[in-house]
Amino acid sequence: MRKIKFLFAGLLLGIIFTKSEVVSWYRIYEMFKFKSFHMFGIIGSAIITGIIIIQVIKKRRIKSINGTSILFTPKQITWKRYLFGGTIFGLGWAMTGACPGPIFTLVGNGYLSFLVVVFSALIGTFLYGYFIKKLPH
């Protein structure tokens, strides 16, 4: 059961998402209306901390738990898929007030309506895979 550590990591994430109100439709509404610093503070401080962490990993050549090097695969250099896909996701993010982690956390919070969101997100993912060759990337 070496994989149990991922259950605990997920558990912490679910608690952080709930307690910081990242899962709240209101917080996402405020963010897209630029009326509250809360979400910008969370994402911004996560990125700044993340930049420092990744720089330290690269400079110190920190190894993973398995003794292997921590590798970062650069994203492919193109723009269409990121801009168009990102915009489509943004529309859905503002509608449900939740991104792909929080849609699951909200089910745990007792909002059974988000089971509909999860199922619909699976359909959306399937549609992308079905039409993948017709979409610009």
Added chain:
Amino acid sequence: MIELIKEPWPWYIAGPLIALMMFLLLFFGKNFGLSSNLRTMCSIGGAGRFSEFFRFDWKSQIWNLILLSGVVLGGFIASEYMSSAAPMDLNSDIIIELQSLGIKNPGEQLLPEELFATDAIFSLRGMILLVGGGVLIGFGTRWAGGCTSGHAISGLSNLQLPSLIAVIGFFIGGITMTYFFLPIILSLK
């Protein structure tokens, strides 16, 4: 201490904690990205019969599904044992604006009852938000190759230009929806 945990956590605690979770996953030899679980689930459900995109070694992603089940469980624990009854501290302009859009008690609970209570599934606007929003999330994150965790947190932390483009897209979509379409959708019953 217990009381402090029950209060909403401030941004300067939550943001660095999320980054530490990203580090923990890197240290475990994995990457932080939650939307890829949707692809894995499609593959398990047999979507590979319809598209090559779903024919991959999904067993290598089992760790991420286990993580995701923790994300559900964490939500349960936080709402069951760590929540306070106090209303959310929302911006006062937003409260007035949402009341005029038909939401009676903004911030009383984590989500507006009118849109996301279980019986809202059967209302027109609830259906549009839940089904429409879900489909757009699934389609958009896969097209963009990641969501908030994969692009905004992991990608920008690694100074990836494509992730910046994706995040700009997130905001183009989110602002368009919030300013132009949400008022129309909320006016439906």
